[in-house]
Amino acid sequence: MTTKNSYLDMELLRFTTAGSVDDGKSTLIGRLLFDSKSIFEDQLDAVKKSSEKKGLVDVDLALLTDGLKSEREQGITIDVAYRYFATPKRKFIIADTPGHIQYTRNMVTGASTANLALILVDARQGVIEQTKRHSYIASLLKIPHLVLCVNKMDLVDYSEEVYEQIVADFKGFVAKMDIKDVRYVPISALNGDNVVTRSKNMDWYNGSTLLHLLENIYIASDYNHLDPRLPVQYVLRPQKIEGFHDYRGFSGRIGSGIFRVGEDVTILPSGFSSKIKSIYAYDKLVEEAFPPMSVAIELEDDLDIGRGDMIVKPNNQPQVTQDIDCMLCWFSDRPMQLGGKYALRHSTAEVRTMVKEVVYKMDINNLVRDEDDRDVKMNDICRVKLRTTKPLFIDDYKKNRFTGSLVLIDEATNNTVAAGMIH
Amino acid sequence: MMDKYYITHLRELESEAVYILREVAAQFENPALLFSGGKDSIVLGWLSRKAFFPSKIPYPLMHVDTGHNFDETIEYRDEFVKTINARLIVASVQESIDKGRVAEEHGKHASRNALQTTTLLDALEEHKFDCAIGGARRDEEKARAKERFFSHRDEFGQWDPKNQRPELWNIFNGKKNMGEHFRVFPLSNWTEMDVWQYIAIENIPIPSIYFSHKRKVIERDGLLLAFSPYLNLDEDEQIEERIVRCRTVGDMTCTGVWESKAESIEDIIQEVAATRVTERGGRVDDKRSETAMEDRKVKGYF
Missing domain, CATH: 2.40.30.10 (Translation factors)
Structure with missing residues (x-):
């Protein structure tokens, strides 16, 4: 654990994890916490008891991450949960987002502050639709680093060919996206291969373990230092x-x-x-x-x-405008109203806005634009044009996450109903 | 980019918490900071002074006082309030009992912990506070892991964990209807270790009971409890003297103490690093059931 005073010079890395329950995401997080000694005995005892209650032979590390009563009852994760662990080098904040129900809403939320996205695939299945959706959201939210963990290597006999094929498939797919830095690690979360300790079962892999990667990936330049x-x-x-x-x-x-x-x-x-x-x-x-x-x-x-x-600064100014063109992720079970009015928050400003036009909806299963269906419902991602009551000072989200982002609030319910990334 | 343009994890957490506190001052009409005398609320008070420097802190500190305090806590509280130049309001559980708003628990495990919720909600209403800033952290307990920075409470003060507002980037939505309020948790992303390390680098004074001292204790269900007149003892329970310290500070009847020789903050940091049990492992109030915290939070607990 932390040696004396090393905390005076530790960095903070925020990452988001995506994948479904079946991918072993909760097990992986449990493994990271467990192997980095961030799990306490009383927490482990509680999980042991729950595992026994469910009739399981081994301790189910996934139970460590399921927080709410309804989640433990149903065995699913329904909301973003935050987890913390530290090594002498870095402190980590994990935004653990569910893979299926409301995945878009939750993953967008978790991704908004992340330096890094950790995406899991099951080695037996390779790159599937869901992997593509998650990568698309990571790219949409401009997470600077992406790590693809090929999990369950133990179930494919730790095969190098299987791993290389998945990496090749993903590379082909991710080339079309705007992600700066992509890394790959073959792991078995269940057995701990290449998570914290190097795997003896995969001699062919010369890269870093997952934890080593998380500890050393260069993040100091993730902030925009150019546009004051x-x-x-x-x-x-x-x-x-x-x-x-x-x-x-x-x-x-x-x-x-x-x-x-x-x-x-x-x-x-x-x-x-x-x-x-x-x-x-x-x-x-x-x-x-x-x-x-x-x-x-x-x-x-x-x-x-x-x-x-x-x-x-006088020589470096954002765009001042009342017309906003942005990608919007819709969060609310009340569908978006075309022509509807919403409160809009952007940096510290609040104005009112009207949705002028839905340009297209993104079909995130096939990653193609759908220009026919303009009904925007929960978890939809779309390109819209907004008109605001007062000018906002905006930048392209690609260049600036803080002046390029906004949220919409339903004035009737006060709920946050959408997140926008400005073009 | 040159390396000098980065800040350490503690300074980043500090900056995030200050941002949240300023956001509270900007978005709410009448906020208050819930102050228990515990280390988390001490750090919140400290951060509040920094956030609004050189102005005065634009909200009072409110202590929900169970009446079952360690003497050192009250002494410390009054001194600390002067140090950070803040205003203090005390909401008393004893008064809630006297008014008949709540009834004292009986028996061996009697505690005023659960009674605090009523006193807290009554005080929020009486003072018309529309936001209560709390020191809860997401690493403390599993129900807290899903708590938002800005956490909405309905007109009954209740939390609806399944229907929380998404929080993105650094945009926080504190909009509400009349009668509703918010709980805001600026230390959400801090761990117990971060809090201690921050206390160390900032040299923040803390109550003496956090350091090792000799105290009369009783052992109950594997935990050591500080002996006090408020504790109902079984006949076979023995009072002994041990060298202990508090890891959390709460109501005397339900806060465990630990055998420890930690005499300085650095000692405490070393101890926390080596400890294999969470700080809430010493809280009897959390052991009542597996979802004790979630159940209490839904009703309006801290």
């Missing part, structure tokens, strides 16, 4: 505090790019210019700020700036 964007979240005006009478701090989390003290900035939507007077990272002054830091920026000029405004 600070969506103003909350204005700090202490007034009566000694030494800060005239202080006005525009607080927020840096979405992308780097800001430095003394630099020129432009405020949207007003278009006013100013210079950065100070940057506070909480109670300490810093010289520069970059993602994902939360900071408060003070400007040289006294400008009227509030939540929903955005601080950018």
Whole structure:
């Protein structure tokens, strides 16, 4: 486990896992937690008891990840569950998403913050429709890294030919998608081959174990450091505090790019210019700020700036527009209303919007556009045109996950009904 | 990109929690931070001071007081509130009992833990709080693993785990109808270890009961419980003195203590790293059934 003070220099990696129960996804997560000693005795005891109750001979590691009563009763995962484990190098956050029911909605949710997508295939079945759907969503959500785990190698006699064929099939398929970094690992989650420890059954495999890969994949460049964007979240005006009478701090989390003290900035939507007077990272002054830091920026000029405004650089500005073209994933059991009005949240801004047009629906089983069926229901993915009541400051989602994303909220129920990736 | 443009996992968790706290201040009219005197709520208070610096924290701390406290906790609480320059509200379980809102449990396992839910919900209503910030973490317990950062509660204060709002990127939806409220959990992605490591790097003062000390205890169902006048003893239960520390801090009647020699935060970190039982393994309240936490949460527990 963590040696003394190694935690002072650990990175955080968020990954999402996709696959159905049959692919052994829960078993794999159970294995990662178990072999990295992140499972506690009382948790293991509880799982042992449940396994016995179900009449199982071996401990079912999958039971470790099924959180809610209804899930344990039905033996399925119905919602995104978050799991945590750490090695001396990295802390990991797993967004564990179900493979079947509402998979799109849940996988999109888990994928939205992930650095890496872990996709499982069953070695006996190879690349199937579901693998393609999951890869498509990883590509749609622009997860920077993808690891294809070919699982259940024990059931194909640890055959190199089987593995190579699956890798070749997947490579052919994924070439058409926009995923930067794809890796492959042959594993048996059940027996632990190549998960944490190197498999003795697959001498032909020279690559990393899964855990080694997760610990070492380079993620520092996953953030956009090029396009400075600070969506103003909350204005700090202490007034009566000694030494800060005239202080006005525009607080927020840096979405992308780097800001430095003394630099020129432009405020949207007003278009006013100013210079950065100070940057506070909480109670300490810093010289520069970059993602994902939360900071408060003070400007040289006294400008009227509030939540929903955005601080950018004069020579690098987002598009300011009321017409949004985006891919939308629909989450609600109430179908999308063409011409319907919704609340729209984008960075820290909220406006109202109307759905002007459904350009096409994505048939995610065959990965083709369907231009005939325009009825958008739960778990559908479609290309739409929106018109907003006020301008938004947007970037292409491909370049910027934080200023390129939005959600729609049903004003009648207050539910989050859709997630959008801007083109 | 040069390596200097990255932050460590603790600083990333800190930044995420601060973002959530500022989001609470921006999206709700009248939030409150639930403060128990335990390490998680201490970290939340600490982060709140940082999030709004140099301004005052724009919400009060609320302690749901069972009346069965370790003395050290109350002492610590009053000092801490001064340190972070916050306002404190105390909601008392004793008052709920006196008013007849709840009835005291009887027998050996009597605890005021479950009674807190009523006191909490009553206090939220009385003060018209529309958001209660809590220190719960997803790694604590299986029902918590599916909790959202922004968790909607209906007008009865209930949680509907199967019908939660999706949360994507850093966009949080705190929209609600009159009478409903939100629970917000900024430490969702922290583990017990992260909390201790953060306390270490920030040098946050913590109550002395987290460190090893001599205490009168009784052994019950394999757990050590701190002896106090609030504990109903069986005839055969013996009071002994042991060198112990608390791993969580809650109501005295249901919080286990551990034999430990940890005298510093670094000692605690080493101990947590080597420990093979979750911190809630010492909580009698979670052992009532396999889904004890989920059942309590649905009703409006922390």
